[in-house]
Amino acid sequence: MTLRAPRDPGAPVSLSKNGDRSPVARDDAPYLELAGIRKTFGRFEALKGVSLDAARGELMVFLGPSGCGKTTLLRIVAGLESQDEGRIVQGGRDVSTVPAIGRDYGIVFQSYALFPNLTVADNVAYGLVNRRTSRETIRSRIAELLKLVGLPDAGPKYPGQLSGGQQQRIALARAIATSPGLLLLDEPLSALDALERVRLRGEIRALQQRLGVTTIMVTHDQEEALSMADRVVVMNAGRIEQVGTPREVYEKPATPFVADFVGKINVLPAVAEGSGRFRVGSVSLALDHRQDIAAGTEVKLYLRPEEIGVHVNGHAAAGALAAKVAKVEFLGAFCMVGIALDAAGTPSLVANVPRQQVDAGRLEPGTAVRVSLPAGAMRVLS
Ligand SMILES: Nc1ncnc2c1ncn2[C@@H]1O[C@H](COP(=O)(O)OP(=O)(O)OP(=O)(O)O)[C@@H](O)[C@H]1O
Numbered sequence: 001m002t003l004r005a006p007r008d009p010g011a012p013v014s015l016s017k018n019g020d021r022s023p024v025a026r027d028d029a030p031y032l033e034l035a036g037i038r039k040t041f042g043r044f045e046a047l048k049g050v051s052l053d054a055a056r057g058e059l060m061v062f063l064g065p066s067g068c069g070k071t072t073l074l075r076i077v078a079g080l081e082s083q084d085e086g087r088i089v090q091g092g093r094d095v096s097t098v099p100a101i102g103r104d105y106g107i108v109f110q111s112y113a114l115f116p117n118l119t120v121a122d123n124v125a126y127g128l129v130n131r132r133t134s135r136e137t138i139r140s141r142i143a144e145l146l147k148l149v150g151l152p153d154a155g156p157k158y159p160g161q162l163s164g165g166q167q168q169r170i171a172l173a174r175a176i177a178t179s180p181g182l183l184l185l186d187e188p189l190s191a192l193d194a195l196e197r198v199r200l201r202g203e204i205r206a207l208q209q210r211l212g213v214t215t216i217m218v219t220h221d222q223e224e225a226l227s228m229a230d231r232v233v234v235m236n237a238g239r240i241e242q243v244g245t246p247r248e249v250y251e252k253p254a255t256p257f258v259a260d261f262v263g264k265i266n267v268l269p270a271v272a273e274g275s276g277r278f279r280v281g282s283v284s285l286a287l288d289h290r291q292d293i294a295a296g297t298e299v300k301l302y303l304r305p306e307e308i309g310v311h312v313n314g315h316a317a318a319g320a321l322a323a324k325v326a327k328v329e330f331l332g333a334f335c336m337v338g339i340a341l342d343a344a345g346t347p348s349l350v351a352n353v354p355r356q357q358v359d360a361g362r363l364e365p366g367t368a369v370r371v372s373l374p375a376g377a378m379r380v381l382s
Pocket residue numbers: 041044046064065066067068069070071072073220
């Protein structure tokens with residue numbers, strides 16, 4: 001359902017540091033501010049004090065495993081669920097206790113949630129009709145919106161006559177019909193097949209940027225999050241683990257959870273030997289940038305599969321380690337190569353190797369190789 005409150009008259013109001021309402025619009029002020037949001041269901045703590053800012057026009061993605069609290073947080077932003085504690089400020093207006101109907105957003109759910117007995121045009125018009133807009137304005141607005149989502153001729157059809165992807169485009173048109181300040185999307189793509197999901201995620205991102213509407217999208221699909229977001233909010237068990245650009249959360253995961261959850265990663269248990277050296281099994285690695293970790297400290301080294309260089313003996317870079325291929329799995333564009341660093345032959349690393357390189361080096365179980373583990377790409381988390 002599309003909900004929209006009348007806009008505040010005059011200039012946007014923002015909150016100054018001491019909490020006073022000031023009529024001065026600050027463009028650098030966050031459009032949406034969440035502070036200390038807590039929510040319990042019975043004795044279960046679904047959100048354990050979440051604080052977060054979204055900039056105006058930003059697409060922010062809540063990413064996390066099932067049950068971590070993504071939908072609950074989104075519903076609290078929408079006023080569809082009330083928080084036990086915490087504050088929500090949107091466009092400078094404290095909406096913490098404002099009911100859903102009085103807030104300024106459009107929302108799209110995972111299941112298409114269109115009214116099956118209304119035509120597409122009437123579905124899109126739903127929020128506009130409620131606001132007593134003139135018939136002529138509504139007609140031209142529907143045409144504009146249907147064109148915007150790439151379905152200019154769908155108006156007279158019923159939702160049941162459309163594919164899942166088409167229905168989500170209509171749900172999107174309905175959500176933005178009233179030009180809300182905030183667009184909320186809860187797993188809008190997860191009911192669609194893989195191809196349609198990729199197509200529609202590109203369309204949603206393009207539309208969101210064109211409209212400049214501040215958007216929060218919930219997903220548990222990391223590829224979706226990385227490809228669409230300005231910033232990703234990685235959540236786990238009712239808390240935020242990290243907020244960062246897609247590259248930041250991928251390249252510089254702040255916690256072991258983020259490293260494991262976002263993308264594939266190798267985890268090597270290691271012991272610091274001091275002066276930036278770390279022992280992994282029988283191998284000693286130099287990570288000059290982590291000289292701060294005292295000898296004897298147990299740590300974990302994290303390294304992405306695509307960072308590992310695999311060389312057939314004789315062509316190795318200096319400092320590469322002797323190893324053996326334990327396993328080769330063909331995955332299309334590249335192969336996932338399991339590598340044993342120790343004599344036991346159990347794969348302790350996984351590297352992504354382009355198919356051509358696998359062929360050229362005749363990589364197969366047992367092939368002797370040298371692997372380079374770039375120190376700069378290695379994260380140390382304890
Ligand atoms: N109305 C409710 N009553 C009781 N428990 C609830 C209620 N809503 C959510 N929960 C619980 O709160 C936790 C967070 O739920 P939420 O729906 O926010 O998870 P999510 O991150 O959106 O997960 P998913 O990816 O599966 O949609 C879950 O453990 C869920 O069972």
